[in-house]
Amino acid sequence: MKDQSDKKRFPSSDGIDVSKRSTIKAAAAVTGGLIAASTTKIPEFLYRSAYAAGSDKPIRVGFQVHRTGIGALYGRWYEQTTTAVTKLINEMGGIAGRPVEIIAEDDGTDPKRGAEVVEKLAAQHKVDFVYGTLFSHVVIGSAPRAGELKIPYFVVSEGYHVASGKLNRYVAQPGITDVRAQVTAMSSWVMDNLGKRVTMIFPDYAFGYDHRDFFSAEVEKRGGSIAELLAIPPTESSYTKYFPRIPADTEVLYHVMVGPGVLTFVKEMGEHFGSNRPEIFGFIDSLEGVDIATPGLEFLEGTYLWEGMPRYADGYPTEHAAAYRKAVGLDENGASVDDPKSVSANSHMFGCWETMFIIKEVVEKSGYKDPKDYPALIETLEGIPGFAEGLEHPQGEKKFVGQLHQSFGQQFISKVSNGKLDVVHRTTIADGMYEPEADYTTQPL
Amino acid sequence: MDLGPFLFLAFLEGTVTAFVLALTALGLSLVFGVMRIVNVAHGEFFMLGAVLAWVCSSLIESSALAGFALALFVAPIVVGAIALATDWGILKRVKYNPESTIVATIGLLYIIQQLVLSFYGPEARPVAAPIYFRVSFPWFGYSGYKLVVAVLSAAVLLASWYGISRTRLGLYMRATQQDMEMAQAFGVPVRRVYATVFVLGAMLAAMAGVLIVPVQQAHYLMGLDPLLLSFIVVIIGGLGSLKGTVVAAFVIGISDGMISVFFSPTLAKILATLLVAAVLVIRPTGLFGEDTA
Numbered sequence: 001m002k003d004q005s006d007k008k009r010f011p012s013s014d015g016i017d018v019s020k021r022s023t024i025k026a027a028a029a030v031t032g033g034l035i036a037a038s039t040t041k042i043p044e045f046l047y048r049s050a051y052a053a054g055s056d057k058p059i060r061v062g063f064q065v066h067r068t069g070i071g072a073l074y075g076r077w078y079e080q081t082t083t084a085v086t087k088l089i090n091e092m093g094g095i096a097g098r099p100v101e102i103i104a105e106d107d108g109t110d111p112k113r114g115a116e117v118v119e120k121l122a123a124q125h126k127v128d129f130v131y132g133t134l135f136s137h138v139v140i141g142s143a144p145r146a147g148e149l150k151i152p153y154f155v156v157s158e159g160y161h162v163a164s165g166k167l168n169r170y171v172a173q174p175g176i177t178d179v180r181a182q183v184t185a186m187s188s189w190v191m192d193n194l195g196k197r198v199t200m201i202f203p204d205y206a207f208g209y210d211h212r213d214f215f216s217a218e219v220e221k222r223g224g225s226i227a228e229l230l231a232i233p234p235t236e237s238s239y240t241k242y243f244p245r246i247p248a249d250t251e252v253l254y255h256v257m258v259g260p261g262v263l264t265f266v267k268e269m270g271e272h273f274g275s276n277r278p279e280i281f282g283f284i285d286s287l288e289g290v291d292i293a294t295p296g297l298e299f300l301e302g303t304y305l306w307e308g309m310p311r312y313a314d315g316y317p318t319e320h321a322a323a324y325r326k327a328v329g330l331d332e333n334g335a336s337v338d339d340p341k342s343v344s345a346n347s348h349m350f351g352c353w354e355t356m357f358i359i360k361e362v363v364e365k366s367g368y369k370d371p372k373d374y375p376a377l378i379e380t381l382e383g384i385p386g387f388a389e390g391l392e393h394p395q396g397e398k399k400f401v402g403q404l405h406q407s408f409g410q411q412f413i414s415k416v417s418n419g420k421l422d423v424v425h426r427t428t429i430a431d432g433m434y435e436p437e438a439d440y441t442t443q444p445l
Numbered sequence: 446m447d448l449g450p451f452l453f454l455a456f457l458e459g460t461v462t463a464f465v466l467a468l469t470a471l472g473l474s475l476v477f478g479v480m481r482i483v484n485v486a487h488g489e490f491f492m493l494g495a496v497l498a499w500v501c502s503s504l505i506e507s508s509a510l511a512g513f514a515l516a517l518f519v520a521p522i523v524v525g526a527i528a529l530a531t532d533w534g535i536l537k538r539v540k541y542n543p544e545s546t547i548v549a550t551i552g553l554l555y556i557i558q559q560l561v562l563s564f565y566g567p568e569a570r571p572v573a574a575p576i577y578f579r580v581s582f583p584w585f586g587y588s589g590y591k592l593v594v595a596v597l598s599a600a601v602l603l604a605s606w607y608g609i610s611r612t613r614l615g616l617y618m619r620a621t622q623q624d625m626e627m628a629q630a631f632g633v634p635v636r637r638v639y640a641t642v643f644v645l646g647a648m649l650a651a652m653a654g655v656l657i658v659p660v661q662q663a664h665y666l667m668g669l670d671p672l673l674l675s676f677i678v679v680i681i682g683g684l685g686s687l688k689g690t691v692v693a694a695f696v697i698g699i700s701d702g703m704i705s706v707f708f709s710p711t712l713a714k715i716l717a718t719l720l721v722a723a724v725l726v727i728r729p730t731g732l733f734g735e736d737t738a
Contacts, residue, residue: 068559070666072567204711233710235670237661241458241706244451244585260569260664271579271586295573342566 058101059094059363061086061356062121062130064142069109070260071135073289077345078132078156079104080336081352084327095360096368103127111141118145118153128371129359132156132352136207143167150445152374154359156351158182158308160210163406165438169445170374172381172405174398175355176308176348179210181432185411186281186306187218189425194279194304195251196224201242202256204231211256211283234258239265243272255282262286263296270299280304284311284414288345291335293419300416307412307421308347309395310334315414315423316395324353324394333420350395357392375445381405382441399429403439408432450584455706456699461591463698464598467691468653469671470678471605472646478685479622479642482536482546487675488668489557490528490647494520494654495572495663496565502572513575516655521648528647532640541639554668561665574659594656601652606687618642622685677717681724683734692732696720 063082066075086100094100103125107114114133121127129152133139136159143161146153147168155162155173160180162173190198198219202208208231216226227247232239239261246253257265265286280303292300310316311334313325328349329337336342358381366373366380382402389397398407408429414421473487497520502512531553539545578589609615617638620628629635653671661667678697682689697717704713724731 068562072562072665076567231709233714236710237667237670238458238462240587241455241702244454244706260662260667263569263571263662264660268588271588274579274581274586289568294571296571342568 056094056098058099059096059129059359060101060103060125060127061359062118062125062127063102063104063132064107064114064117064121064130064138065104065132066109066134066138067104067106069107071109071138074134074345074348075106075109077289077349078134078352081328081349082132082356084329085353085356088327089356089360096364100356100360107133107138107142109135109138111137114138114142115145118142118151119149122146122149122151127151128368129154131355131359134158134348136161137205139171140166140206143171146170150374151371152378154355156348156355158348158351159207160214161206163401163404163436163438165404165440169378169405169440169443172378174358174381174384174387174400174405174407175353176351176407177409177411177432178406179207180214180434181406181408182283182306182308182411183211183214184218184434185427185432186413187215187222188431189413189427190252190254190281190304191219191222191224194281196222197227197249197251198224198254199228199230199246199250199252199278200226200254201230201232203258204233207258208232208256211254215254232257237261237264239268240272243269246278250278253278253280255280257282257286262290263294266299267296273299282306284308284347288347289343291341291343292416292421297419301419303416304424305414305416305421306347307414307423309350310412310414310423311344311346311421315412315421318389318394320389320391320394323391324350328353354387354393354395354398358387361387361392378445397429399433401436403441404436405440447584450582451706452703453582454585454587455702457587457591457702458706459695459699459702461595461698462701463695464595464602465653465657466671466674466678466698467602467694468598468656469650470675470682470694471602471687471690472649473672473675474679474682474685474687474690475618475642475649476646477679479618480536480541480639482541482543483550484643484646485547485550485672486531486553486557487550487646487650488670488672489554490524490650490668491654491671492561492663492665492668493524493527493557494651495658495661495667496561496654496665497523497651498655498658499565499570499572499663509573509577510575512572513655513659516572517652520651520655524651525644525648528644529640532643536639536643537636558665558668565663565665567665569662569664571662572658588660590659594660597656598653601649602687602691605649609687614638614641677721679731680721681731683731686731686733689731689733 065079066072082102086102089095089100103121105117105121107117118130121130130146131154133142133155134157136157139155139157139159140161143153147170150170153171155171156176157173158176158178160178161167162171163178200212202211212229219226227250228245230242230245232242283306313332330344331337331340334344334346362377362381366377368377384400386400387393387398396410398409400407410429411427411432412423413425415424469491473484476482476484498516501516501519505512505515535549536546539549574590576590576593580587580589609618617633620633621635621638625635678690678693682693701713704716
């Protein structure tokens with residue numbers, strides 16, 4: 001009986017006629033092809049044959065992008081900036097005469113996935129460099145893998161993790177300043193203009209602790225004092241219960257938040273204080289991608305925000321900033337030219353633009369041809385003293401400290417007025433410099 | 446601030462949290478209790494409610510109240526329709542098998558989340574409150590809309606209580622929960638009760654999403670937290686018990702409010718999880734759960 005039933009089953013599955021089966025196979029092939037195309041853009045065998053022999057074999061940059069997960073908003077703008085700068089570099093003749101090709105891979109803003117993406121980009125896609133990571137936990141999760149694989153990893157993250165010496169010699173952050181420098185540069189202006197007794201509100205993890213540690217150290221160094229430190233868990237969705245802990249003698253409320261809860265945070269802060277509020281200074285990180293004129297943000301009127309690069313065109317009206325904005329597709333208000341409701345992450349994404357040009361510069365200066373030239377490339381980068389302001393560096397001049405693998409640059413302070421950001425102060429590079437704690441150049445390559 | 450007002454604020458926050466939590470958890474509890482399946486995608490129905498509220502409010506930009514009223518009507522219907530399709534297209538196909546439905550609803554969770562990311566985007570978008578006023582206490586100010594949320598949630602909970610205990614459908618639901626086969630033998634259309642409960646659970650979650658969105662913002666990842674808290678509430682309160690859900694929501698809400706104000710929010714979450722463990726050890730059916738076959 002059992003045999004019979006088995007026999008019955010096999011012929012019936014074999015009984016699919018040929019045309020039907022080939023249709024199914026074709027459908028599977030098309031689906032597979034679509035999936036491959038969506039992740040790698042060009043199927044591998046195509047460019048292999050096209051560029052294999054020639055000297056114009058493309059420079060392949062692996063782009064670790066937050067397409068999904070909590071960083072998706074930033075990821076979209078990082079991708080738009082990267083696409084624009086790659087197009088421009090290719091129009092300018094590529095890198096060392098070779099075309100640039102971006103291989104983007106989503107990491108889900110997840111550290112574990114991040115390490116896998118680095119691995120996949122290096123081993124499977126055979127990229128020359130990995131680039132573009134933003135969220136600090138993903139950088140910290142991915143950097144060790146890049147170090148083990150010995151592949152240069154250019155992050156655009158602004159975390160202090162690079163300059164702290166915690167990572168390795170293959171990781172560098174040349175295109176954007178770090179939190180410690182930003183905080184150090186802000187402190188003197190805040191103390192001189194807003195007040196000396198400070199309450200800090202920050203997210204309860206590494207990014208927030210960088211703010212807490214470096215800002216409170218600067219406050220005390222400059223004769224001010226910390227009234228209270230409020231750490232808020234990153235998953236919090238209601239903030240009302242924290243505000244009573246702000247001491248009444250607070251002169252300045254310093255806030256740095258990330259994640260989608262910021263509108264609630266601001267609204268509830270307004271409900272708590274009413275018209276009787278201390279001076280408020282914050283970091284724009286949580287308001288990246290958010291229109292300042294959004295209902296509920298009225299309470300920010302008259303408060304101050306740090307900006308890495310001004311969102312509004314009139315905040316830094318240079319010729320190069322204008323060219324950058326045009327290439328990326330930003331309007332006067334820092335929103336997409338296609339959709340005025342889609343507001344950019346301009347305080348961070350300029351870092352993608354500048355980092356791509358830095359990759360171009362170090363490849364050309366070091367004579368990089370293929371992965372065996374990585375040591376020369378990294379040593380060349382470490383020897384670069386800085387980058388001049390120009391089309392390649394529209395945010396401004398940068399000083400690069402080779403031993404830290406970190407750039408230093410100017411910062412902006414803007415005041416919220418009439419639902420818009422007005423730049424009121426620009427710091428110098430020197431304002432953000434600090435004593436180095438690390439030296440990557442002593443590590444072996 | 447003195448201890449008294451501090452305590453009062455913690456109590457206010459706790460009450461609002463508790464009402465919204467009860468509303469979110471009730472749907473999960475009904476589905477869990479009556480159908481014996483764990484709907485991991487429950488939080489996504491909550492998120493869809495919030496996102497649809499944003500869609501409605503941007504359709505009627507002139508009046509926040511009209512947009513909100515439309516959302517309260519449209520969001521539960523759309524989400525209910527999605528739930529109906531889920532029941533017919535997925536849950537029925539895997540024969541409501543407890544293990545299979547967990548895997549299936551995890552898949553549904555990702556599908557809904559990624560579709561919202563693709564079509565709505567990664568932004569957290571605000572929805573204006575239909576009624577806005579600031580209640581000014583002598584020590585601090587408080588959002589008037591949050592109090593409105595508490596009242597509306599209480600009204601929906603009351604209506605649910607009436608539905609479960611006073612109507613024929615409620616009777617069917619309770620009968621199915623107690624003994625599915627016996628209920629079927631007595632002529633209860635069990636399959637239809639399943640579909641109805643699943644749809645109602647999703648509609649309750651969507652309604653909670655609409656109510657909460659003027660306080661939070663509509664974001665494609667907002668469904669995860671309510672899902673976790675709902676599970677905690679359902680386990681403590683007992684499967685399918687409305688009374689248990691409400692009591693557990695208040696225990697969690699008020700203790701969360703108090704502990705976060707006086708100590709730290711992380712400690713509040715630790716204690717809530719410990720409470721779940723304790724309930725599971727001492728009284729596995731939950732505080733008000735019935736030991737059903």
